[in-house]
Amino acid sequence: MPLVQAPSKILVTGASGFLAAHICRILLEHGFEVVGTVRDAKKGEYLQHLFESFQRKFTFIVIEDIQETGCFDEAVKGIDAVIHTASPFHLVADDPQDIIGPAVKGTTGILESILKNGHDVKRVIITSSTASVIGPKSTVPYTFTEADWNTYSVELIEKEGKNAPGGHKYRASKTLAERSAWEFVEKHGKDIKFDLATINPTLVFGPSIHEVSNFKYLNESLAQFHAYITSPPKTQSIIGSSGNYVDVRDTALAHVLALEIESAGGERFILSNGPFTIQKIYDILREAGVSNIPEGCPGQDQDVVHSPEDGSKATRLLGLKYTTMKETVMDTLSSIQQRFPAVAAQ
Known part of the structure; x- marks a missing residue:
């Protein structure tokens, strides 16, 4: 029997975001009541x-x-489960603690509110990232799984502080924020009535349904997708692996399935449909007859067989079936064109 069943009431934090709006939609389609x-x-x-x-x-x-202490105290009352996607607004800072502190506070803050007032909450799902999973490995190739943690970025921040690369400041914040959630549950194990699961997606593409008043406020992954097409990078970047990706609709569904499936409690789930190249995006769009798509270097992209981030656990435990790359690519472009036709035409 599912742990949380419709028409239970689910709290979704950061509900207006790219991913969270899809989560709300799927929850409603499954018959849940949603508070965002x-x-x-x-x-x-x-x-x-x-x-x-x-x-x-x-x-x-x-x-x-x-980040305000107790800000979720009232919101969690009468809630059956929580999906926490909200993250601090400012992700760029000179001092890494200006990113890490808010990220950790934003995560532990809602758990503290649930411990205090969320007496009906049975499960908490936290949106994390593979930024908290992946890091340099001496053994190459190496496939990252849910057992891995990105300790490298954390150690680099501790060593270099303000001088550390900006990307590692962000990755360290994601690692420490997720760890703080697991440590909270372990520390308060006897006092809490809920369990925890985390969702760790790779780069998220797909159509947007959330409110975006201006293209410049589009979420980073879609802006990056648009840049692939309008400002083609150098050849090596086009034909080499650009990392792993996942469809936003699959990512949203995984959050909901992790609520509904009892055995998902206490688990981390990497979401990855495998690696991609920018050339593959070009090929898909050009084969579909889309105009004004760069040709790139057809046939020269590397055959990316090895997948550094293993997303199969979500398929095994949650029954998640990943959307094809062709559908993801076509729907991502269509969404940008429909919502921002002037920009898409550039």
Whole structure:
């Protein structure tokens, strides 16, 4: 029997985000009642309009700053499960602690509120990232699994501080934020009635349904996808592996399945549909007859067989079936073209 069943009430933090909006949609389609937290009322009203066909089963609460102590205290009351996608707004800083501190606080803050007031909460799902998983390995090739942790970035930050590369500051924040959640559950094990699962996606592509008033506010992965097409990188970047990817709809569904499947408790789930090259994106779009797509270097892209991030556990335990790359690529471009036709035409 599923741990959390419809029509249970689910709290989704950061509900107006690229991924979270899809999570809300799937929860509603599965018959759940959804309460979303947003930074301002306009974003909540947009979501209410987006989900108006679900008979007012979506409501929202405005929480302007998730770092504020006790900000979730009222939101968790009467909630059956929590999906925590919200993250601090500022991700760039000279001092790594300006990123790490808020990331950890944003994670432990909601757990503290659940411990205090979330007496009905049975499970918490936290959106993490493979940034908390992957790091340099002496053995090459090496496939990363849920057993791995990115200790490298954390150690680098401890050693170099402000002088550490910006990317490692971000990765260290994701690692320490997720670790803080697992440590919280372990520390308060006898006092809590909920368990925890984390979702660790790779680079997330796919169509957007969330509110974006201006192209410059588009989430990073879609902006990166658009840049592939409008500002082609150098040849080696086109034909070499650009990392692993996953569809946003698969990522959202994994969050919901992790609520519904009892055995998902206490688990981490890497979400990856394997590696990709920018050339493969070009090939898919050109074969579909899409105009103004760079040719790149057809036939010269490397045959990327080895997948450094293993996303098979989500298939085994959650029954997740990954969307084909062709569908993801086509739907990503279509979404950008429909929402920002002037920019897409550039």
